[in-house]
Amino acid sequence: MNQTIIEFNNFKWHYSNNKKFRLDIQELKIRKGSFVGIIGPTGAGKTTFCYSIMGVVPHLQKGRMEGSVRIKEIETKNSSLNVLSQKVGLVVQNPLSQMSGAGLNVEEEIAFGLENHGYSRQEMIKKVKKIIELIGLKEYARRSPFELSGGQQQKVAIASILVLEPEILILDEPTGYLDPLSTDMIFTLVKELKKQGKTIIFVSHKFEYLNELCDEIILINKGKIIKKGAPTEIFSDISLLSKNNLSAMDVTNLFARLKKAGKWKKRFAVSVEESEKELRSEFPWMR
Amino acid sequence: MALMITSFIQRDSFIQELNPISKIFLILLVIASIIILDNLYITYFFLINVFFLAYLAKIEKEFVKGITIVMLPIAVWFLIIHGIVNPAGKTILFKIWFIPFRKEGLLFALNFGSKLVTIISYFYFFIITTYPGDIVGSFSKIGLPYKAGFLINSSLQMLPLMQRRAEKILEAQEARGLKVKGKLKDRFKAYTPLIIPLILGALMETYERVLAIEIRGFSAKVKKTHYKEVNFEKKDLIFCFTYLFLTLILIIGGGNF
C-alpha cells in the first residue's frame, strides 16, 4: 500500500521576525511506511521542516504560511495540534525537556499524552503496559524519569509519543546528546518500528546509520529541498555534500582519493561492507 | 550533594497517602488562625504541630535539616535588623560593639518572624510529603483547573533539577577563576554569573517543554482523565475534621491563652 501519507504543495513559511522564507517546498510526497532520512547543515531548515509536518508550524509559531501540508486528507493549517498529535509524533534532541514532569514515574510520564486525550483508565493501563514492553522499559517503569540517563530518557520520550499510536514518527536529531551505546539503542529501536510499518522521518548527521536504515534521503539547505534520492545516490555524491557544507563518510572519501590518483572509475561506496566488496573485486591483490 | 531536599520523599506513612487537598486545607486553617488570632502561643502550637506531622511522616531528619538551613539565617538576620532599626524600638536591652538592640524591635521580630516561619514550614512540609502526580488529579477532582494543578506539579519537579543545574553552573564559573569563598565583595560579584545562566537555561527549557507537552495534546479540549487514582478517603476525613475541630476550639478559646 504505497499511498502518499505526507504531501507538501507550494508550501512557504517565514517566521514573523524575519521576512525571508525559512522553508520553501514546492512539491514533496512521502509514501506511507517509508523511512526517510533528512540531512543538511545547521540552520538549513530541517527543524522547521519537522515542525511543518507536526503542525507546530503554523499552530505554535508566529509567522506566515502559504500553500499546504497534508497528512493523509487532513490539512495541517485547518486542523489543530490536538488532532494532529494523534496522527503524528515528534521527538526532539534534548531528552530532559521532553519529560513533562506530569508524573513521578515513567509509567505516569508515558500516560500523560493519553490523559490529555481523555482515554479511560483501563485503556491507559493497557496501552502503557504494551508500550513499556515494546520499548523495553520494564526495568524503569516505576522510577522517576529525571533520574534516568539521557538515553533512557529518550526512550521514555519515544514511548510517550508512540503510546498515542501515531502513524508518522518524526525524530529530530534524537541522538545528538547521547553516548554511542544509547545512540545504538535508539537506532535499533527505530529499526524495529520501521518493521511495524510506521512512517519514519529521521533527521541526523550520522550518515552511517542513515545509510543502513533509510529508504530515501532528503538533503535540505537554505530552506529548500536540494536533492531527494536513495542513500547510495546521495552519500556517494561528494561534490553535492561538500557544496552543502556536509562531508561524505571516510570510506567514500577513500574512493574519491583513488579516483584522483586515476585508480578508480566506478561509483563510490557508502558503507564498510560495500567498500570491502568493491575493493576486493577491483583489486584482487588487496588481501 | 544538595543541602536541602526540595522534592517528594517516599516513606511508609499515611501522611504521604493523604489527598493533597487535605494538606492544603490544613495550611489554610493554619494561615487563618494565625492571622485572625494574632496570638504567639497558638503560632507556636502550630509550629510544634508541623514538626509532629513531620515525625509521623517519618521525614523528621530531612525536615529539620531543610528548615534550619533556610530559616535560621533568615530568622537571625530578621531579628538583628528589627532589633536595631525598627521605629517602635525605645528600650535598649543590650549592645554589641556599641550598636544598641532595642526590646520593642526584637519583640516585633520574634512575633512576626515566628508566624512567617510557621507558615513557610507548612509549605515545605507539603512539598516534601506530597506525591506530585497526585496534585493534578486531586485538583481536577474538586473542579479546580487542570492546568493549575499541572503547573504546581511540574514546578515542584523542576526544583531539584534546577539545583543540579546550579551546581554545574557553579563548577563552570569556578573553572574560569570565579571566587565564591572569602570576602563579601567577591560573593556579591559572583551573583550574576551564577544566576543568569540558571534563569536563561530555565526559560529555554520551559519553552522546549511547552512544545513537548503541546505535541502530546496538552491543549486538547477534551475532559482530561487520570492514570493514577486520587481519592478522598476515611483518613482524609479524619485528618481534616480533627484539625478543623482543633482550630475552632482555638479560635473560640480566642484570647484566653
Next chain:
Amino acid sequence: MDEIIKIEKLTFVYQPANVKALDNVSFSVRKGEVVGIIGQNGSGKTTLVKHINGLLKPTRGNVFVNGVNTKSKEIDELSKTVGYVFQNPDDQIFSNSIIDEISFGPKNLGFGKRRIKELVEEALKTTGLEYVKKNHPYDLPYNKRKLIAIASILSMNTEVVIFDEPTTGQDYLNRRIVIKIIEELKKKGKTILVISHDMDFIAETCNRAIVLKEGKILLDDTTDKIFMKKQILKSTRLKPPQITRLAQRFKRIYDGTLSVEGFFNQMYK
C-alpha cells in the same frame, strides 16, 4: 620536569551515595601531548578530569599539576594553569556581549587591561568570532555558542586545556573549526585533554588515548594502537572510526590506520 599532569593511584568515591567513580587510576601527561579520554557514560571520564582543575579532590591518591599537589590549591588558583571547557555553553554564558563573556576569565585571573585585550582578540580570531564580538551571545545559534565557550577559556591562556565533548551537537563545518582550534593550541605547545564520544574526532586530533571502564584504566596507548585492540574495545562497546574498521578487514592494511590518506598510502606506496 616534562610531566605537567601526574595522576597517582587516584580513587574517588561520591558521597553520600557511596559510589566509587575512580579506582586506583595512575598515569602522567607530558607537556604538549593531546590525550583523548574515552569510555561509555559512567566510566569516570568527567570525574577524572575534574580532579585536574581541582573541582574534585581525591578520596585517596594524589593529583599533581606542574608538580603541585591539587589538594593544597583552590579551584581559582588552579584555573590559572588548567582551563576547562564544559560541554554545555549555556551553563556558563551570562554576559551581554561576546567580548565581555570572553574577557571574564582573564579578568578573574588578574591580568592587566592591555594583556586582557590581547588575549581576547586572539581568542576571537582563533574561534572565528571577531565579526560578532559586540553581539549578544544568544543572537548566535547553539553550535556557535559552543565556540564562545571555547574562546572564553582560550583567553585565559592556560597551559592545559580540557575539552568536554566539544563536538556534540556540531555539524561538519563547526567540527572542522574545533579541530583547527586544537591544532593551533598544539602549535603553541599547550597540553590538551579531550573527552569525546566521537571516535573520528579523537583519531584526527589525539596522539594518545586513555580508555576508561567502570573507573579503571582499560587501555592507555597511542591512538592507533588503541583502535587495534578490537576485543577490548568491544568489551566496552566502543567502535573504532569507520576508516579503521575498513582497514581491519584487510591484512595488507595496518589495523591502526586512522585516516583516508594513510589507507591510500598503504595501497600505493
